[in-house]
Amino acid sequence: MTVKGHILLALAPVAIIKPDFFNNPLFIFFITLGAVFPDLDEPQSYIGRKLYFISYPLRWIGLKHRTITHSFIFPAAAVSVAMFFYNIPLLLFLYGYCIHLVGDMLTVTGIPALYPVSKKYYNLFPDKLRFRTGSAIEYILISLLFLIIVYFLKKNNITPESFSKNLHFFYKNMQLFINEHMLSFLSP
Numbered sequence: 001m002t003v004k005g006h007i008l009l010a011l012a013p014v015a016i017i018k019p020d021f022f023n024n025p026l027f028i029f030f031i032t033l034g035a036v037f038p039d040l041d042e043p044q045s046y047i048g049r050k051l052y053f054i055s056y057p058l059r060w061i062g063l064k065h066r067t068i069t070h071s072f073i074f075p076a077a078a079v080s081v082a083m084f085f086y087n088i089p090l091l092l093f094l095y096g097y098c099i100h101l102v103g104d105m106l107t108v109t110g111i112p113a114l115y116p117v118s119k120k121y122y123n124l125f126p127d128k129l130r131f132r133t134g135s136a137i138e139y140i141l142i143s144l145l146f147l148i149i150v151y152f153l154k155k156n157n158i159t160p161e162s163f164s165k166n167l168h169f170f171y172k173n174m175q176l177f178i179n180e181h182m183l184s185f186l187s188p
Contacts, residue, residue, distance in 0.1 A: 001103040001133055003036055003046040008145035010035035010099040015152040022158050030089045034096025038069045038104075070101055071115035108132050 001009070010031050014021050021027045039045035041058050042065040048055035068074070075094050082090040104111045108130045110123035123130055131137035153159075 001100075001107055001138060002142070003039075005138055005142050005145075006035045006039075006100045006103050007032050008142055008149065009103045010096045012145045012148045013099075015149040019152055019156040019158055022153055026089070027092055030092035031096040034093035034098075035100050037093070037097055038100045039065075041065050041067070041069045066104065066109065066111055067115050070104060070111040070113075072098070072101060072113050073115070073117065075101070106130060 011028070014028075014031060021031075036045075036047045040047050040051060040055055041063050042048045043052060043055040043059055045055070063069075075097050078090065079094050081087075082094060101111055101113070102124070105113070105122060105124045107123075108127075110121040110130075112119050113122040114120070131141070
């Protein structure tokens with residue numbers, strides 16, 4: 001599944017069940033980060049290109065795409081910890097992460113859902129109902145997910161202007177945080 005598909009697949013249920021989350025860019029950020037994170041093991045993926053200093057070493061040590069990062073074992077354990085400590089950002093991240101795995105289970109390849117315990121690949125649907133990443137069927141699905149999100153946000157009076165304003169505020173503050181704290185950490 002493409003990066004757009006993973007993100008929209010994670011956000012569509014949120015728009016339906018908890019649309020007010022769209023008023024909190026931090027919530028959307030953690031869901032979106034979780035939705036793209038499992039592809040960190042692929043240097044050519046969206047997140048792999050952005051975090052190449054992580055994805056290439058993972059490849060160099062022999063980690064293959066759709067192995068350990070596409071297993072439900074890690075997120076299942078992490079959900080227990082997040083719930084115990086009631087860590088909302090981690091729970092949102094793990095929600096996005098699990099939705100990513102579900103999305104890849106819709107594709108022809110599937111995922112090794114129990115890796116490293118089992119290397120068997122699992123899919124949600126029979127062969128004829130699966131699609132290839134980047135295929136026309138996936139783009140139809142992406143379009144439908146987008147329309148679902150727009151419909152439910154409009155139905156709940158969450159306008160693109162208000163969402164955009166909140167997102168801009170979040171982005172500006174995140175940039176300030178990175179400039180002040182992270183870059184000073186990296187400099188000698």
